[in-house]
Amino acid sequence: MGFFWSLTMIIIYHLFTATLISSVTSLSSNNLSPTPTEFLNFAKKREVFDWMVGIRRELHENPELLYEEFQTSELIRRELDILGVSYKSPVAVTGVVGYIGTGRPPFVAIRADMDALPIQELVEWEHKSKVPGKMHACGHDAHVTMVLGAAKILKEHEKDIQGTVVLVFQPAEEGGAGAQKIIDAGALENVSAIFGLHVLPNIPIGEVGSGSGPIMAGSGRFEAVISGKGGHAAFPQDSIDPILAASNVIVSLQHLVSREADPLDSQVVTIAYFQGGGAFNVIPDSVNIGGTFRAFSKQSFMQLKQRIEQVITGQAAVQRCNATINFFQEKHPFYPPTINDGKLHEHFQQVAGDMLGEKKVNDDKPVMGAEDFSFYQEVIPGYFFSLGMEDASLGPLEHLHSPNFRVNEDALPYGAALHASLATSYLLKFQQDVKVAEGAGRDEL
Numbered sequence: 248m249g250f251f252w253s254l255t256m257i258i259i260y261h262l263f264t265a266t267l268i269s270s271v272t273s274l275s276s277n278n279l280s281p282t283p284t285e286f287l288n289f290a291k292k293r294e295v296f297d298w299m300v301g302i303r304r305e306l307h308e309n310p311e312l313l314y315e316e317f318q319t320s321e322l323i324r325r326e327l328d329i330l331g332v333s334y335k336s337p338v339a340v341t342g343v344v345g346y347i348g349t350g351r352p353p354f355v356a357i358r359a360d361m362d363a364l365p366i367q368e369l370v371e372w373e374h375k376s377k378v379p380g381k382m383h384a385c386g387h388d389a390h391v392t393m394v395l396g397a398a399k400i401l402k403e404h405e406k407d408i409q410g411t412v413v414l415v416f417q418p419a420e421e422g423g424a425g426a427q428k429i430i431d432a433g434a435l436e437n438v439s440a441i442f443g444l445h446v447l448p449n450i451p452i453g454e455v456g457s458g459s460g461p462i463m464a465g466s467g468r469f470e471a472v473i474s475g476k477g478g479h480a481a482f483p484q485d486s487i488d489p490i491l492a493a494s495n496v497i498v499s500l501q502h503l504v505s506r507e508a509d510p511l512d513s514q515v516v517t518i519a520y521f522q523g524g525g526a527f528n529v530i531p532d533s534v535n536i537g538g539t540f541r542a543f544s545k546q547s548f549m550q551l552k553q554r555i556e557q558v559i560t561g562q563a564a565v566q567r568c569n570a571t572i573n574f575f576q577e578k579h580p581f582y583p584p585t586i587n588d589g590k591l592h593e594h595f596q597q598v599a600g601d602m603l604g605e606k607k608v609n610d611d612k613p614v615m616g617a618e619d620f621s622f623y624q625e626v627i628p629g630y631f632f633s634l635g636m637e638d639a640s641l642g643p644l645e646h647l648h649s650p651n652f653r654v655n656e657d658a659l660p661y662g663a664a665l666h667a668s669l670a671t672s673y674l675l676k677f678q679q680d681v682k683v684a685e686g687a688g689r690d691e692l
């Protein structure tokens with residue numbers, strides 16, 4: 248009885264405070280100090296803009312691959328030192344975690360990924376990558392610059408920050424699950440929410456896009472070695488042909504999504520390589536195939552993984568071949584789906600709407616790409632959005648991971664100001680929520 252009674256009281260209390268909180272947050276929403284527009288104007292100031300462009304170009308010239316971001320880390324620390332921002336380093340091999348504000352709770356994080364890609368840059372320009380075969384072809388140079396830009400804005404307004412903004416510079420987004428290492432290092436302990444962004448070439452400059460719920464897929468990679476018995480191509484009876492077996496494996500794998508998955512639950516299985524043989528008259532001993540699989544929920548993802556294994560082994564066996572399958576989980580942990588928190592979505596729409604105008608805040612359709620920001624969202628509420636770079640005067644911008652990828656540097660102030668505004672206004676709301684909850688508690692006593 249007593250237990251049920253207190254439970255009822257707790258529920259009534261929570262309903263009561265929830266109502267109060269929502270009414271106060273909506274009142275305070277137009278009262279952010281300083282406003283998102285002021286942050287944007289600050290970031291667009293000539294000297295701030297030029298400083299950001301300089302950093303971005305320095306990063307672009309010196310790309311480093313996953314877990315090798317030592318110079319990048321040094322540059323970040325150099326700039327944080329100049330700004331007078333305290334930080335922890337190294338976190339997760341090359342990562343840096345900075346702190347701006349009161350140093351006390353609440354804590355809110357903004358995140359930038361630091362690594363480049365093993366791609367030879369083909370863009371001919373003054374600040375082309377100086378490292379053969381490596382390139383910032385995914386805009387992480389811009390992402391790092393934007394969080395540094397946010398640091399400058401936040402430092403300028405540090406006295407107004409109602410808590411602490413945690414700057415997360417993480418290594419190894421491209422397949423190395425750097426986010427998981429940041430979490431393992433305890434850097435997100437006591438952090439209430441995290442924001443992250445990605446520059447995109449096909450959204451107009453000054454516009455953003457995102458959504459609530461799943462926005463990007465969970466992703467894994469696999470490889471299978473299908474082994475038979477090599478021999479002379481003119482005597483198939485003396486061989487066990489792995490090329491035919493692998494071909495049937497691939498065809499069968501394509502039935503998983505088309506025949507076994509719910510058509511309304513998007514999934515992908517792609518075989519991206521097929522390697523075997525080398526002569527026109529020799530049946531090889533074995534064939535390697537590999538690719539990626541994606542799904543929007545953990546359950547669908549694990550189901551897909553299990554069926555990929557079964558289909559490869561089973562179908563190879565039909566043709567008397569053996570198969571071994573590797574999911575590379577040690578080196579490349581599966582990326583969970585990127586799932587945006589609903590409350591943070593409202594917060595984002597409000598802040599971005601204030602800064603850019605409501606019409607510039609688009610609803611993005613979910614995509615099958617993956618992002619290691621999702622690891623954070625498994626631990627705390629997180630929000631990931633895309634930031635536009637498209638500008639007719641620059642001509643068409645190539646897509647991410649292209650050797651011709653270009654960053655529109657005019658996007659830098661937007662990224663910096665959005666990071667800073669999302670974080671500070673989150674803390675402001677959070678403080679008010681806590682005060683209201685405390686107030687409501689006293690009323691009830």
Ligand SMILES: *[C@@H]1O[C@H](CO)[C@@H](O)[C@H](O)[C@H]1NC(C)=O
Binds near residue numbers: 433436437
């Ligand atoms: C998190 O909060 C707890 C309780 O206040 C404190 O003991 C702990 O040191 C905090 N951790 C970090 C990393 O700040």
Ligand SMILES: *[C@@H]1O[C@H](CO)[C@@H](O)[C@H](O)[C@H]1NC(C)=O
Binds near residue numbers: 569
């Ligand atoms: C498959 O594995 C079994 C058991 O190890 C072995 O006896 C057989 O020779 C293998 N077959 C091929 C085609 O490699």
